Amino acid sequence: MDFSNLNDYDRKQMERLIEEKQMRDFMRMYSNLVDRCFDNCVNDFSTKTVTSKENTCVNRCVEKFMKLSERASARFAEQNAQLNQEMQQQQQQQRK
Amino acid sequence: MDFSNLNDYDRKQMERLIEEKQMRDFMRMYSNLVDRCFDNCVNDFSTKTVTSKENTCVNRCVEKFMKLSERASARFAEQNAQLNQEMQQQQQQQRK
Amino acid sequence: MDFSNLNDYDRKQMERLIEEKQMRDFMRMYSNLVDRCFDNCVNDFSTKTVTSKENTCVNRCVEKFMKLSERASARFAEQNAQLNQEMQQQQQQQRK
Amino acid sequence: MDNETQMRMAQQEFELVTDLLHKITQRCYQKCYDKNYKTGDATTKESLCMDKCVVKYFQVNKNVNDKLQAASQAKMEQQLRAQEILEKRRRRK
Amino acid sequence: MDNETQMRMAQQEFELVTDLLHKITQRCYQKCYDKNYKTGDATTKESLCMDKCVVKYFQVNKNVNDKLQAASQAKMEQQLRAQEILEKRRRRK
Amino acid sequence: MDNETQMRMAQQEFELVTDLLHKITQRCYQKCYDKNYKTGDATTKESLCMDKCVVKYFQVNKNVNDKLQAASQAKMEQQLRAQEILEKRRRRK
Numbered sequence: 001m002d003f004s005n006l007n008d009y010d011r012k013q014m015e016r017l018i019e020e021k022q023m024r025d026f027m028r029m030y031s032n033l034v035d036r037c038f039d040n041c042v043n044d045f046s047t048k049t050v051t052s053k054e055n056t057c058v059n060r061c062v063e064k065f066m067k068l069s070e071r072a073s074a075r076f077a078e079q080n081a082q083l084n085q086e087m088q089q090q091q092q093q094q095r096k
Numbered sequence: 097m098d099f100s101n102l103n104d105y106d107r108k109q110m111e112r113l114i115e116e117k118q119m120r121d122f123m124r125m126y127s128n129l130v131d132r133c134f135d136n137c138v139n140d141f142s143t144k145t146v147t148s149k150e151n152t153c154v155n156r157c158v159e160k161f162m163k164l165s166e167r168a169s170a171r172f173a174e175q176n177a178q179l180n181q182e183m184q185q186q187q188q189q190q191r192k
Numbered sequence: 193m194d195f196s197n198l199n200d201y202d203r204k205q206m207e208r209l210i211e212e213k214q215m216r217d218f219m220r221m222y223s224n225l226v227d228r229c230f231d232n233c234v235n236d237f238s239t240k241t242v243t244s245k246e247n248t249c250v251n252r253c254v255e256k257f258m259k260l261s262e263r264a265s266a267r268f269a270e271q272n273a274q275l276n277q278e279m280q281q282q283q284q285q286q287r288k
Numbered sequence: 289m290d291n292e293t294q295m296r297m298a299q300q301e302f303e304l305v306t307d308l309l310h311k312i313t314q315r316c317y318q319k320c321y322d323k324n325y326k327t328g329d330a331t332t333k334e335s336l337c338m339d340k341c342v343v344k345y346f347q348v349n350k351n352v353n354d355k356l357q358a359a360s361q362a363k364m365e366q367q368l369r370a371q372e373i374l375e376k377r378r379r380r381k
Numbered sequence: 382m383d384n385e386t387q388m389r390m391a392q393q394e395f396e397l398v399t400d401l402l403h404k405i406t407q408r409c410y411q412k413c414y415d416k417n418y419k420t421g422d423a424t425t426k427e428s429l430c431m432d433k434c435v436v437k438y439f440q441v442n443k444n445v446n447d448k449l450q451a452a453s454q455a456k457m458e459q460q461l462r463a464q465e466i467l468e469k470r471r472r473r474k
Numbered sequence: 475m476d477n478e479t480q481m482r483m484a485q486q487e488f489e490l491v492t493d494l495l496h497k498i499t500q501r502c503y504q505k506c507y508d509k510n511y512k513t514g515d516a517t518t519k520e521s522l523c524m525d526k527c528v529v530k531y532f533q534v535n536k537n538v539n540d541k542l543q544a545a546s547q548a549k550m551e552q553q554l555r556a557q558e559i560l561e562k563r564r565r566r567k
Binding site: 018022025026027030031033034035037038039041042043045046047048049050054055058059062063066069070073076077080081084087 | 490493497501505506522523525526527529530531533534535537538539541542545546550552553555556557559562563
Binding site: 007010013014017018021022025028029032040041057059060061062063064065067068069071072073075076079080083 | 384388391392395396398399401402403405406407409410413414416418419420421422423427428431432434435436439443
């Protein structure tokens, strides 16, 4: 975000809001990931300890999600940049 | 809501809170609708563009949800009015 | 929470925040419970009134959830206490 | 009752009603819609299903609400237990 | 446009983008992942599926957004109806 | 550490614990309950399942937490990317 037209107070305020949102997003992603990997990998409730097989499954589930999540973010960034470019072109056409 | 017993400041505050909630509700409904229609209509990931068939499905999904959502709201309003009437009758009986 | 090192204002503020969170949690649990029991028990939409069979199912659904929820809380408390104990032991080892 | 409390209660009630409307809409749509999407119009079957579903959801909501009024004390007890957990943890810091 | 309004809009836009990223990640993972978890690495099939899914989700999001721009007035009308409900209720208290 | 920071951290911890309790309750109930609802009582099978499920969920939660401590830097990098997107957009306005 372009903060150059904001004073110091507003800039710090905005940075704090962004940081809080990022923390909330991380906690939400983490919470969903635990739920999803537990749901996919742990289905035997005759034992009171996570089995080695279940633990391996959870580890792979977490790793796979992180890798595919990273890939989605990269594609998301590309799509957003493309969308911004299209919006800019439309605005330039409207000015003519 | 009956705002006649509120001063100007409180009334404006309340109207702003309602407006914010309505905006959040609209964004939530919209977000859920995109998710739902994407989930129901887009399942072929061998192509990088939404197909004509998928796009038609999404359009119909959105239109159908809006129509049934409107109908649910009308019935909801009736049920709420009926509930309020029952509450009023109970209160009158309690006063006797 | 240890509030002994907080002044009166901060303590009241903290207690209010806890109370608000508990109220939100209760409303969220209640909302999810209505949704879940409706989803599991009410599937006949040729009638406009909840049938006796559906009502019995909903009642049992609510009772069962409350009982199992209570049990989960008790086990949760035990696990949390155990986790705290482990954390304390680790901290003592680090000090040596 | 002062103005601040009155406004907070009014806001909470407004949120309750709009959240309930959202939830009923989502749940009843899920129960009633036809996945084939032959048309963007709502069919008679879907529409009548929505009508009955909304009424039934209201009834279930009221029944569960009545049941939980009695159980709310038990839930508060449960929440206090979670609070005690945290108190013990923070004493060790 | 004063600073407060400008900041609120910037914050809302930031939240929109990050919420969309979260939702796309969840939905596309659901569509693309292989439940067997033979490995922690993403397979070629899963990766290419994610690529296409993100692009398609963007397209659907834009299409639905365009459709709803016209319908937003109808939704506001619906919300006002809920507000009238509450007004009637509170007059009785 | 000043009082405001201390209180914010205490609040966040309280929210973490209560959110975890909520999530465990929902997930374990989903795993363990018998859909037939022959009774409102919890059966022995359901109860023992809940006991083990809560313990296992705690273990998975801790394991995923440990794994993500290392990956949190990567996530922050991802978030900064989203922020850069918005910065570019706003420069054009």
